[in-house]
Amino acid sequence: MTPTITAFENSPDRGKGLARDMRVRWALEEVGEPYEVRLLSFAAMKEPAHLALHPFGQIPTYEEDGLALFETGAIVFHIAERHAGLLPDERHARARAIAWMFAALNTVEPPIFDRSIAMIVERDKPWQAERQPMLDDRVRQRLGELSARLGDADWLDGAFSAGDLLMVTVLMRAKGSGMLDDYPNLSAYVARAEARPAFQRAFAAQLAVFTGGVQAG
Ligand code: GTB
Numbered sequence: 339m340t341p342t343i344t345a346f347e348n349s350p351d352r353g354k355g356l357a358r359d360m361r362v363r364w365a366l367e368e369v370g371e372p373y374e375v376r377l378l379s380f381a382a383m384k385e386p387a388h389l390a391l392h393p394f395g396q397i398p399t400y401e402e403d404g405l406a407l408f409e410t411g412a413i414v415f416h417i418a419e420r421h422a423g424l425l426p427d428e429r430h431a432r433a434r435a436i437a438w439m440f441a442a443l444n445t446v447e448p449p450i451f452d453r454s455i456a457m458i459v460e461r462d463k464p465w466q467a468e469r470q471p472m473l474d475d476r477v478r479q480r481l482g483e484l485s486a487r488l489g490d491a492d493w494l495d496g497a498f499s500a501g502d503l504l505m506v507t508v509l510m511r512a513k514g515s516g517m518l519d520d521y522p523n524l525s526a527y528v529a530r531a532e533a534r535p536a537f538q539r540a541f542a543a544q545l546a547v548f549t550g551g552v553q554a555g
Pocket of ligand 1: 349350351352356357358359383395396397398408409410411
């Protein structure tokens with residue numbers, strides 16, 4: 339059965355690939371699995387039908403053969419486990435790739451997310467100017483550490499994996515702020531990932547929702 343994912347009917351990023359359905363689309367494209375997309379308005383995301391799939395009323399979700407999943411980490415892991423190409427077969431390498439998936443979502447994404455939310459919803463608060471340097475420092479600390487670990491390598495641990503896929507989608511959120519420019523190896527890492535044909539197909543599919551073209555890959 340072809341899986342169905344949910345995505346924004348009208349993404350606030352206007353198709354820049356920052357909404358989290360991009361991760362799921364990209365993973366499905368990497369493994370060559372066709373998918374369908376159900377687009378949701380903000381109101382529909384909070385209605386009982388969607389809340390039954392996603393307890394927090396968010397996108398994306400993933401449905402396939404009676405299975406309904408939420409949380410992009412869990413969805414990408416599910417896809418990666420069921421198909422070749424996103425997790426190595428060798429036991430230790432596979433465990434390390436999974437560690438990078440968690441690192442992307444639990445260690446690198448929170449400071450990047452906090453900073454970008456602050457820029458959007460807290461910019462008029464009287465304390466924002468005082469808080470901003472702290473938010474910037476937290477992002478720089480993680481980017482510096484990640485940059486040091488990546489070094490001259492193409493990917494985080496050997497071949498491209500689901501860990502790289504999630505890490506790159508997290509870093510894409512920092513790209514717009516210009517903060518990634520201070521770490522040329524991370525900028526090159528993101529560019530290398532964005533050049534992958536699967537990324538390009540996923541990006542085009544989510545952009546087409548905004549521009550009114552096709553909706554599913
Ligand atoms: N931890 C969950 C996961 O990884 O699946 C988080 C899911 C999530 O945050 N979903 C967001 C959502 O549904 C969309 S992706 N928000 C609506 C709501 O909570 O009511 C987050 C997002 C949205 C918009 C941009 N943007 O415009 O740049 C970037 C990221």
